[in-house]
Amino acid sequence: MDRKPGFLLTGVALLVYVFLLTPMAIVAATAFSDTQFLAFPPQGLTVRWFANVFAVSAFLDSFWISAQLAVGGTLLSLLVGIPAAYALSRFRVPMPRALRTFFVLPILVPEVVFGFSALSAINQTFQIPVFPTLLIAHTIIVLPYSVRVVSASLANFDFSAEEAAISLGAGRLEAFFRIVLPNVRSGVIAAFILAFITSLNNVPVSLFLTGPGISTLPIQMLSYVEYFFDPTIAAVSVLLMIMTIGVMVVVERTLGLSYFAK
């Protein structure tokens, strides 16, 4: 098609981007406002709200919990997810399509339904402390990312290199760790980072499973904005946006951001 999109279409696209980006810019600007309430345009210029984030222990504590859950849940999901991804890509398994769907089930089940069901099962059947429960639940919600992204990476790997290593005398395990894994390293890093941000952003599952004294950062933010409306939460938002940018840089270097448009 030699015709470029016309002015009208381009205009609509730009407006959509204004819609997508302005809210974040407004939040970022209000974080620097020298007022007790959220003001846009910001009045004055201060970084005291950022200092306040680090002074409120609830934010620090919940961030620490969130970070532990995100790293721990992601590592656990890779621990079981990489072998599954390898099996799905390397061997001819029965019912491959059904199996692949099975491993993305945690995305297909509505998160509030999973959160509620996990709580209800734990409350009435087992007595498991809050943190391990959260950790297992977060492992489940990020597992599909581990399996899918690593599978996508393995799909581009030529397994004859592994065969060669084995025929030259390497054990299966040695061949996997020395030949296969190094070749899909970028896929594993991308899976890690996508799983990490998914866990860190989760609200619906944590909502049901957090308990006395143990809260995650998004849950803490959720209860904070329902009672307070000052720029502290905007400052937290800015810090999280900076982290998102970091995540995007890593994804771009490993998986390529075009992964999201396919």
Place this chain on the structure above:
Amino acid sequence: MNRWLPLALLLPAGVMIVVVLLVPVGRTMGLTVVDQSPWWSGYVATLSDPFTQGVLWRTLRIAALSTLIAAIIGFPTAYVIARSPPRRRSLFIILAVFPLLTNPVVRAFAWMVILGRNGFLNDTLVGIGLLDAPARMMFTEGAVVVGFVYLFSPLMILSLVGVLEGIDRDLLDAATSLGASQAAVFRRVVLPLAVPGLIVGSVLVFTGSFTAYTTPQLLGGDRNTVLATLLYQKAMVQLDWVGASTIAVVMVAMTIAVILVMNAVARRLNPTVG
């Protein structure tokens, strides 16, 4: 090769999904029918309650409207991205992915700042004289729809970019040289070929809006309860576990139904869709 090796590798993740996800969700489903006689009486009780019916319809209405708007604004945007030179295309995609990876509490909070009584939009509209007094924008269905369109339209855009890029330019040239108008090319060539992306995007936006908790909680408030917030209230405030389980089953059933219906629609619009 040991024939049990694939099974052994699949087993840990598989067991985890069964034990942690499927058993508890299955148990939730069981909770709605045991101790009830006849077994469906719990559903009758929950679904005949006018309040719950109102919530169900509101949730469907909000999700359908959000999906429609996301498709309407997403299509031209994706079209422009798909026709952009590579560097600009990458920039567009980065800017669409950025909100997608940002914390949903942050994204809903942004709209609280904009739509509040003394928020940015009211201030601006009153300032330029379009409004005499601040209008009520927060805690309305409209606010929830705006929040959802904001939250999920990147998913629609990204789903559409993929398929629109795959459309062979020669096909469009052929249609034009055979005398089709711009509008006819769009309606009879571009649109049918974009159906798979449109369906994927719609399923993502609809199921996302249908089951989201954070956005309706923060932007809709107590007056605009949706299924997800109702489920939470029943479970955590009223401690009505059977009622909450019933809502959970309704959510799962509706999600599956929507996916099936949309796939059926896709097959009718474009017979090559699998």
